[in-house]
Amino acid sequence: MRRWWLLTITLAFSGPVAFAGLSFGQDIRLEAAKKEGKVVWYSSLAVPSTEKIAKMFEAAYPGIKVEAHRTGSQRVLQRVMQELQANIKNADIVHTSDAGHFVLLKEKNLLMKYTPAGVEKFPSGFKDKDGYYYGLRASLSAIAFNPKVISPTEAPKTWKDLLDPKWRGKLVTAHPGYSGFITTHILALVNQYGWDYFKQLAQNKLMLVQSANDPAQVVASGERPIAVNGAEYFFYQTQKKGNPIQIVYPKEGVPLVVSPTAITSFAPHPNAAKLFTDFTFTREVQQVLADSEGLYTGHPEVRYPEDKPKLGDLKLLQVDPEELEKRNQEIKDRFVEFFGA
Amino acid sequence: MADRLQVFPSRLEGMDRSAPVWVMAALALALLILLPLGWLAYVSVSSEGSLTLAHYRKVFMDPRLQKALWNTVILAFWVGLASLAIGVPMAWLSARTNLPGKRLIRGLMMASFVTPPFLGAFAWVMLAGPNAGFLNKLYRNLTGAEEPLVNIFSMSGLIFVVAIYTFPYVFIMIANTLDLIASDLEEAASILGAGRLQVALTITIPMVAPAILSGFILAVLQALALFGSPAILALPAGFHTITTQIWALFHYPPKTEMAAAFSIPLLLATALLLLLQKKLLGRRGYASVGGKGGQRREIPLGFWRYPALLGCLAVMACSIFLPYGILAKAALSRAWAQPMTWENFTLANFWFTFFEYSSTRLAIVNTLELGIMTACVGAGLVALLAYITNRKIIPGHQILGFLALAPVVIPGVVLAVGLFIAYTRPPLLLYGTLGILFVAYLTKEMPVGYSQSDATFRGIHPELEEAGRILGAGRLRVLREITAPLALSGIIATWCFIFIGVIRELSASIILFTPNTKVMSVVIFDLKEEGQFGAIAVLGLFMLAVTFAIVVLMQSLLGRDFLGAKE
Structure with missing residues (x-):
């Protein structure tokens, strides 16, 4: 009886974690991510949308900050490469609308192989065959x-x-x-x-x-x-x-245009990066992308506004x-x- | 200790004192100028370890780069002329005539002087975009015309916008020179029957000719080095200038060697122009310019008083009233191009900029931190240098003065390319830290700060210090109790000058920033590239508010304005 009560409390306080799945491994990752304290996201998604997702994540995982840096895709790549040239390892997650960037980054061994939870159901156009990058959104x-x-x-x-x-x-x-x-x-x-x-x-x-x-x-x-x-x-x-x-x-x-996202091989906050990546691929977040941002996604269960044409x-x-x-x-x-x- | 220092130090003691100064100066010089420019020059002629002129050949054979070069020449030349056309008459009116509202004009001139040019350019996009621009819409409504009145996305539009923020340099130069010239020659001409205009054209203008030429060169230099305005106005029209082209060469995959090879000609051009200016000013062929003395009588404008004032106000409307007004409107509206109705009114831009857009806070903190750091170190450094050179404390002090002024020839973009090359490799990995921006700003602000400080110390006659020394105080005590209090307000003014220069800096920052070291100007530019007009307007107004707070602080400390006029 007492244990059920405890579980209810835990669930109530860690509500958002619930949809990420309450497995043991997830708990360890969450702890590690909290220890890292933040995730650095280089994004080419429009400024208001980028900030919105960052705020959603921070609300779901208190204690982990999202440091979002939004600029154009080609500038994102320029930043990453210029920083590496100076041996600066800052970016955890790279997200641009130029899928070619990910081919290049993969070739240079700058990406971490990571499959976000739930993407197996996504259509093939959203998945790298080697498992390094996945389409977060499309338009x-x-x-x-x-x-x-x-x-x-x-x-x-x-x-x-x-x-x-x-x-x-x-x-x-x-x-x-x-x-x-x-x-x-x-x-x-x-x-x-x-x-x-x-x-x-x-x-x-x-x-x-x-x-x-x-x-x-x-x-x-x-x-x-x-x-x-x-x-x-x-x-x-x-x-x-x-x-x-x-x-x-x-x-x-x-x-x-399918815009991939990937974790860098040099990510200073790898656990937070994985947590964030998983979060962005959940049905809830993908649905928000579709509803308020007007994007398409690879998630098969996402429903689109009536006034958007069907792909x-x-x-x-x-x-x-x-x-x-x-x-x-x-x-x-x-x-x-x-x-x- | 201080008491035991002799009034006339022995040669040996003099040497002792100068040694650490020289070591420090040499070190600073190496870090700030020689290392970056050395690397710049080296990268421009090296290819995989061997020397080559291939990059230069490539730069000068590339028709696109040639075009950028040519565009820059056109821009700079016409900005120079336009600045004279606006600046000279206004300077003459406010220095020599009984123009009403002189203080107002001076105040507005100062406002235009401190307005970041890229903000002005952005505001003019909203004012004079050929179709959506406020002025063009107004013009079409009034006349029913099809064609726009002005197209700001063109070379002439760019020249116009650059000129209205550059002519204050000419104004200051000419107005200050006119203040020094006695009006007896002009009076003599009047007595001999010359009209007012004739006096101005045949007596006054020729007397200030060296200042006019040198104002022209100053304006040209400004136009050559500018990055923000061409990026905002020329790129949409499909053309580059040298500075935007250098910036574009940094895009991935970076062609650093080409950027370096393209920077050197710009550097040589600015150096040559400054040399020319120095020659012109140094010649002093016009004996009338020399210290105070003589009478200065106001020339009555008669009927033309108010039309002249109206003309001045029209110019200031272009550089202040209209741009600030449209920025305020954009900050407060949902859609900047729609009329300011109740439905269009919103505070959402402020909310977004300060509470949702996460880069804002980072950029404000970085900017203020860099502004304060650079201003403190810079003001201290130039005060020391100016003191040493003015009191001739160490042998070879002239060299120090020259070095402090030298960076004026280095355009921000060029400096940034050099710093980027020099500090992205060991031993000094400054790239990615605020340190590299600090170095850039310190170098860039050094000449202005030094000239300010130099004027301050020149104004403090050594006899006060000598009196102190004769009464038995040591050099340090004199410095602490006599010189420092006298120089304090001047040093604070220098501080403010440097601070304002830092917070508006874009051309070097745009190449040297990293996501964690964003500054406000860079964030504004970033937002411009995405077309977030509301947020840019809000941040722009914030930047202006900070700037004007500093200006007001400075004026109240000094009891005079920026441009030298007494309150």
């Missing part, structure tokens, strides 16, 4: 326009529509030198239409911004009424806040991480060649 790279400026009937419907000279001076693009999202987007479209497409697109004098999240703000403000790419989840969030923005999912295919209804364009890694420099160089900076 589409879509077209978006401002319906106050461009009427929906007139708005571009396909990628090729964007080449029409009538859009000269009206388009905005994000930058592959900053955003892994855009690196992926460009490779997907190059595989479809070749570099000629981007060469022609550049004739329309695009405004260049850095992050794949920035076009949403540019379109909503009306500075440029059409975004030729950008993170669909951020377009969606911007729309939900009441801004004038409509998303177009071209029928010829929409690039699907099964779209033609998805996917790229091979190996190819992305191999052609990374080419993508950045050609972009600068065509667009100027």
Whole structure:
């Protein structure tokens, strides 16, 4: 009787731990993670979403701080590599939207082999065959326009529509030198239409911004009424806040960007990193990503908002991480060649 | 002990005292300048252990880098001219005429002087973006025009924004020179029948010609070294300047050797320009500029008094009123481009910036820590140097003065590239610590701080100290009881100068920061890249608030403003 009572109390106080599973091994890890006290997360997820997940984790595991550092995918990689060059071992978890980064990091033995709990049910596109990195979230790279400026009937419907000279001076693009999202987007479209497409697109004098999240703000403000790419989840969030923005999912295919996460081989807080990684792959957190952030995930039980298109209804364009890694420099160089900076 | 020091120290004692100073100075010099620049030069000509000019060839053959170089030349030249066009008339008006509201103009000038240029550039994105910009919308509504009034994402837009934060340098230079020139020549011309404008153009302006040229060079130097404004305005338009290109060369995979090879020409250009400026100022071909004395009479502007004031205020509107206003609006609204209605009003940006965005606190703590550390060490160091050079305490003191001024030729980005190369390898692994930023800031602020301190000690006549010595006090006691109290307010002013310089620094920080050593300017730039306008506005206003608090503190301590005008 007394023991049941004790168990109830324990459960009440460690409620969040419950969904991570109450096995003995988990307890040891939790203790070790608490001793480490924090986890350092280099993330390319939009600032508000990154901070939200960090706060959720801190609420679930009091005593373990999340030190979140958000910047663009390519900057995340630059940070990690620059720090290693100076022998600084800071990052526990690396999360970017450029799957090629993980091929590179794995090759350089900078990743820890770790399979987060529950990912076995995820589709294969979310899993590294060697077990080093897993897709934490996915989103589409879509077209978006401002319906106050461009009427929906007139708005571009396909990628090729964007080449029409009538859009000269009206388009905005994000930058592959900053955003892994855009690196992926460009490779997907190059595989479809070749570099000629981007060469022609550049004739329309695009405004260049850095992050794949920035076009949403540019379109909503009306500075440029059409975004030729950008993170669909951020377009969606911007729309939900009441801004004038409509998303177009071209029928010829929409690039699907799966953003992997991995623990580094040099992680200074390995236990906290594992705990955090497991936490982010739980159904609860993945559901939050879908609900309030407008993301897609690999979790089979996650339900999506009614106003989001079903991935099964779209033609998805996917790229091979190996190819992305191999052609990374080419993508950045050609972009600068065509667009100027 | 102090009492036993002789009034006239023997040669040997002089040597004894100078030895530690020289050792310290040499060490500081090596760490702050020689090591980073040495590495920079070495990396730019080395390839896997052997010497080569390949990097330079690559830099100068690459059409994209050539274009960046050319863009920088255009930018710097026009910023120089534009700064003169705004700065010279305003300086003349406020130094020579009966312009109303001179104190107000000076105050605003100081505000524009301390406004971080990258904040100004960001504000102008919201003011003059061709479609969503506030001014362009207003213009379209008023005229029904299709085309925007101004496109800030262009070379001319960039020149404009850089110029409105650079012309105060010209203003200060010219206004201070005009203050030194007696007006008897001008009066003579008036008596002989010349009109006001004719006097200004044929007498006054030629007399300050060296100052004008040197103001031009100063403005050009500022424009050459700037990183934030081109990054915010030129990159969206698809062009680079040298500084943004050097920064881009650091992106993964880093091309450090190319960045180094690209830095050297910029360094040479700034060094040459400064040499030129020194020549111009040193020539003193215009005998009228020499100490106080003579009468300075205000020229009556007559009818033009108020139009002139209006013109000055229009300029200040561009650099202060409009940008600050739009920053405040962006900080308080959900969507910065929508009208300021009740539905659009929110405090969420403040909440997000200070309570949700975890980088904010880290950056504020780091920035203040670095600001205080650099200002304390820097102010102490330059005070010591200025004291030594002014009182000629050790042989070769002129060299110390020169060294303290030397870093002025090093643009922030170039310094950062050098420091990065030098301190990411043993024995001194400073990269990743606040130490490397401290070194960068100390080096960068040294020239300004030294000039300030030098002026302070020049203002304290040695006769007071000599009197103390004659009455039997030792050098240290004189220093403690006479010199230090007299110099204190000046030293505090230097402290404030350095502090303000540090908290707005971006061009070196952007290359040297790591996630744990983020500073406010870097966080603002990071947010800019993601388009988080509300948070940038909030942090920007916070930065301005800190800056102005320091300025007010300094003014009340000194009883005069930044630019030398008495209250």
